[in-house]
Amino acid sequence: MSHNGIPSDLAGALDVAARVPRLLLSSDYDGCISPLVSRPEDAVPNPASITAIVAAAGLPDTVTAVVSGRELAVLAQLSGLTPPVHLIGSHGSEFDTGFVAEITDEHRSLLERLIAELRSIAADYQGSMVETKPASTVIHVRNAARADADAALERTRSGPATWPGVQVTEGKEVIELAVIETSKGHALDLMRERFAADAVIYLGDDVTDEKAFAHLRTANGDIGIKVGDGDTVAGFRITDTHDVAGVLEFVVAARQGWLASR
Numbered sequence: 001m002s003h004n005g006i007p008s009d010l011a012g013a014l015d016v017a018a019r020v021p022r023l024l025l026s027s028d029y030d031g032c033i034s035p036l037v038s039r040p041e042d043a044v045p046n047p048a049s050i051t052a053i054v055a056a057a058g059l060p061d062t063v064t065a066v067v068s069g070r071e072l073a074v075l076a077q078l079s080g081l082t083p084p085v086h087l088i089g090s091h092g093s094e095f096d097t098g099f100v101a102e103i104t105d106e107h108r109s110l111l112e113r114l115i116a117e118l119r120s121i122a123a124d125y126q127g128s129m130v131e132t133k134p135a136s137t138v139i140h141v142r143n144a145a146r147a148d149a150d151a152a153l154e155r156t157r158s159g160p161a162t163w164p165g166v167q168v169t170e171g172k173e174v175i176e177l178a179v180i181e182t183s184k185g186h187a188l189d190l191m192r193e194r195f196a197a198d199a200v201i202y203l204g205d206d207v208t209d210e211k212a213f214a215h216l217r218t219a220n221g222d223i224g225i226k227v228g229d230g231d232t233v234a235g236f237r238i239t240d241t242h243d244v245a246g247v248l249e250f251v252v253a254a255r256q257g258w259l260a261s262r
């Protein structure tokens with residue numbers, strides 16, 4: 001280990017990435033900037049991570065982004081982050097300019113049926129609940145007894161998750177059913193191109209973040225950092241949200257030092 005729980009190989013890679021002409025520093029929200037909690041509406045960000053992201057956004061030629069599964073408005077409210085930090089919601093499909101794909105009446109009608117079906121499933125399993133977003137709905141089972149949680153998830157998998165036109169994402173004690181395709185990887189591609197970033201750093205903890213890791217160009221200096229356990233294609237791993245703050249602070253300090261020395 002070297003700095004703040006950051007493995008030394010990761011610290012070395014971050015030190016190189018911090019010296020590129022144009023850097024995109026990006027992260028997932030839940031499980032990275034905020035610890036996972038029982039109630040989604042209580043997901044408060046780690047203040048150290050917020051301070052570091054805001055500091056990075058104020059540096060020359062440094063773009064910052066939070067790419068979340070959350071609805072954009074909720075992400076903005078929970079994180080408290082504002083421009084120049086870029087917020088991208090709905091698993092990479094919802095920008096401040098709107099959704100990357102049009103949400104049609106047909107999509108909205110399918111979404112209404114999905115919400116009704118998930119609510120009917122959740123009603124049968126104490127502790128489960130349904131979250132609604134503009135292009136998707138989520139069944140949450142974190143607060144249900146294990147057997148109830150498993151049964152609710154299985155009914156979702158074998159029921160509404162099989163309906164035509166439904167995009168399924170399994171996450172941490174959740175299954176999300178969307179009516180449009182989403183990809184954090186495409187969101188990173190768009191950001192990279194828009195800001196002509198020479199390197200991209202991305203931190204994520206969940207299955208949905210694997211699409212982001214898969215779009216990184218690690219041979220060119222991009223860095224993917226998996227937070228916590230689980231299979232991943234990311235090149236590096238750290239333990240928890242405290243380490244996320246450590247990584248963000250490390251990048252800010254390294255880039256400030258490099259910028260000052262030029």
Ligand SMILES: O=P(O)(O)OC[C@H]1O[C@H](O[C@H]2O[C@H](CO)[C@@H](O)[C@H](O)[C@H]2O)[C@H](O)[C@@H](O)[C@@H]1O
Pocket residue numbers: 028029030031035036037038039040041043067068069070071091131138140142171172173174176206208
């Ligand atoms: O892409 P993210 O920013 O990580 O968002 C993914 C999902 O996060 C939320 O659910 C997760 O966090 C909750 C609060 O800590 C937790 O209770 C739940 O079990 C987790 O799965 C959010 O509610 C979802 O809408 C996001 O898609």
